[in-house]
Amino acid sequence: MMLTVTGLSAGYDAIDVLHSVDITAEQGEITVLLGANGSGKTTMFKTISGLIRPTAGEIEFNGKPITRRPASAIVGAGIAHSPEGRHLFPKMSVEKNLVLGGYTRRKNRSRQRELLNQVFELFPILHEKRHDPSGSLSGGQQQMVAIGRALTADPRLLILDEPSMGLAPLVVKQVLEAVVEINRTGIGVLLAEQNATQALRIAHRGYVLAEGRVVLSGSADDLLHDSDVRAAYLGM
Numbered sequence: 001m002m003l004t005v006t007g008l009s010a011g012y013d014a015i016d017v018l019h020s021v022d023i024t025a026e027q028g029e030i031t032v033l034l035g036a037n038g039s040g041k042t043t044m045f046k047t048i049s050g051l052i053r054p055t056a057g058e059i060e061f062n063g064k065p066i067t068r069r070p071a072s073a074i075v076g077a078g079i080a081h082s083p084e085g086r087h088l089f090p091k092m093s094v095e096k097n098l099v100l101g102g103y104t105r106r107k108n109r110s111r112q113r114e115l116l117n118q119v120f121e122l123f124p125i126l127h128e129k130r131h132d133p134s135g136s137l138s139g140g141q142q143q144m145v146a147i148g149r150a151l152t153a154d155p156r157l158l159i160l161d162e163p164s165m166g167l168a169p170l171v172v173k174q175v176l177e178a179v180v181e182i183n184r185t186g187i188g189v190l191l192a193e194q195n196a197t198q199a200l201r202i203a204h205r206g207y208v209l210a211e212g213r214v215v216l217s218g219s220a221d222d223l224l225h226d227s228d229v230r231a232a233y234l235g236m
C-alpha cells in the first residue's frame with residue numbers, strides 16, 4: 001500500500017467539502033478519481049498535498065503519517081502535485097519552469113539533471129522548445145511542462161488534477177499515454193479526469209466522488225461496465 005486516506009474531512013472556512021472520505025492508491029497503479037464539477041476532487045488533492053488542513057481523518061504514505069505536515073515535507077516524502085490549471089510561469093523558459101519542481105526536494109545536481117533528461121525523453125517536444133517561454137507553447141505542451149515540473153521533484157506518487165482540461169481529443173490521448181508511460185517507470189498516479197471513459201481505460205482502480213463522499217469504487221474495469229457510472233459519467 002502506498003497512500004491510505006482514512007475518514008478524511010476537509011474544506012474551506014470551517015465548512016467541510018469532503019466528508020469522511022476513504023481512498024487508497026497502490027504503488028505502481030493508476031488510480032482515477034471521477035466526479036462532477038464541485039464534487040471535491042481538487043479539495044482532496046490539495047489536502048493530501050498539505051495545502052489544506054483536514055478537519056478530521058488520517059493520511060498515510062508508505063506507512064508513515066503525513067496528515068497536517070507542511071506541503072514541503074509532503075513533497076519531500078515523495079508526493080508531487082500537478083495542479084488544475086497548470087500554473088506555469090509564462091514568461092520563463094520551459095526548462096526553468098521544469099527545474100522549479102526540483103527545488104522543492106533536496107537532491108544533488110546530477111540527480112536533478114537526470115530527472116530533467118527523463119522529462120525530455122518523455123516529452124521530446126519540450127527539449128526542442130526548452131529555451132522558449134512556456135506561455136508560447138500550445139495547451140497540450142504547457143500541460144506536459146506542468147507534468148514534467150512535478151516529475152523533477154522525483155516523486156513516488158504523482159497527483160494529476162485534470163491534466164486534459166481544455167485540450168483537443170488527440171492531445172488528451174497523448175497526455176493520457178504519457179501518464180501510462182510515467183506509471184510504467186514505477187511512479188504511482190492519482191488522477192482526476194473529466195474524460196471518464198479514457199481515464200478508466202488507462203487506470204487500474206477508481207473512485208467516484210459525489211458531494212464530497214465516495215459513492216462508488218472498484219477496479220477500473222468494473223467501473224467502466226457499471227451501469228450507474230455509464231449513465232452518470234460516460235454518457236451511455
Ligand code: ATP
Nearest residue numbers: 012013017035036037038039040041042043044084
Ligand atoms: P472541479 O472539477 O470544478 O475542480 P472538484 O471536484 O475538483 O471540481 P472542488 O474544486 O474540490 O471540486 O470543489 C468542491 C467544493 O468546494 C465546491 O462546492 C466548491 O465551490 C468549493 N470550493 C472550492 N474551492 C473553494 C475555496 N477556495 N473557497 C471556498 N469554497 C471552495
